[in-house]
Amino acid sequence: MTDQQLTHIDEQGAVRMVDVSQKADTERVAVAEGFIAMHPETLALIVEGKAAKGDVLACARVAGVMAAKQTSSLIPMCHPLNITKAKVECAPVAEGERPDGLVGIHVTTTCGVTGKTGIEMEALTAASVACLTVYDMCKAVDRGMEIMDVRLLKKEGGKSGLWEHAF
Numbered sequence: 125m126t127d128q129q130l131t132h133i134d135e136q137g138a139v140r141m142v143d144v145s146q147k148a149d150t151e152r153v154a155v156a157e158g159f160i161a162m163h164p165e166t167l168a169l170i171v172e173g174k175a176a177k178g179d180v181l182a183c184a185r186v187a188g189v190m191a192a193k194q195t196s197s198l199i200p201m202c203h204p205l206n207i208t209k210a211k212v213e214c215a216p217v218a219e220g221e222r223p224d225g226l227v228g229i230h231v232t233t234t235c236g237v238t239g240k241t242g243i244e245m246e247a248l249t250a251a252s253v254a255c256l257t258v259y260d261m262c263k264a265v266d267r268g269m270e271i272m273d274v275r276l277l278k279k280e281g282g283k284s285g286l287w288e289h290a291f
Contacts (some may be wrong), residue, residue, distance in 0.1 A: 125171070147282075153278075154244040159217070159229070188253055192233070207236070207243070209236060213231070213232045213233075216228075231254045233251045
């Protein structure tokens with residue numbers, strides 16, 4: 125832990141939206157990821173395009189983009205942003221591709237903005253909702269799917285510059 129203070133808490137301990145009016149506009153980018161583990165048979169349905177609700181990965185990508193655009197409606201102290209980039213990638217992960225042996229879908233999101241505040245929450249929300257969409261579309265055949273490893277991988281821009289997740 126560092127000596128930094130929580131920015132969304134005022135001197136009296138009340139929550140607040142941070143005032144960013146004096147900050148300069150800079151180009152900002154954030155990359156996040158998530159993983160949804162499932163049975164190999166469920167992954168096969170997705171990859172083969174045989175899921176009853178349709179193209180699972182296309183729907184998850186669209187849902188992730190839509191979620192990034194709605195982040196400030198979901199996270200109370202999050203600033204509304206004029207997002208300039210929202211990309212969601214969904215990659216099937218077969219047996220033997222992960223050290224833990226899990227099978228599923230790996231989601232990577234990249235969000236960008238030119239503005240006064242970061243875009244990490246949008247990237248994280250996009251990854252989370254893309255994984256939730258996979259769950260929704262496949263829950264009829266696999267209620268035991270598990271969403272995990274949702275995390276920020278990288279953010280750049282603003283006063284603090286580049287930050288990357290240390291693995």
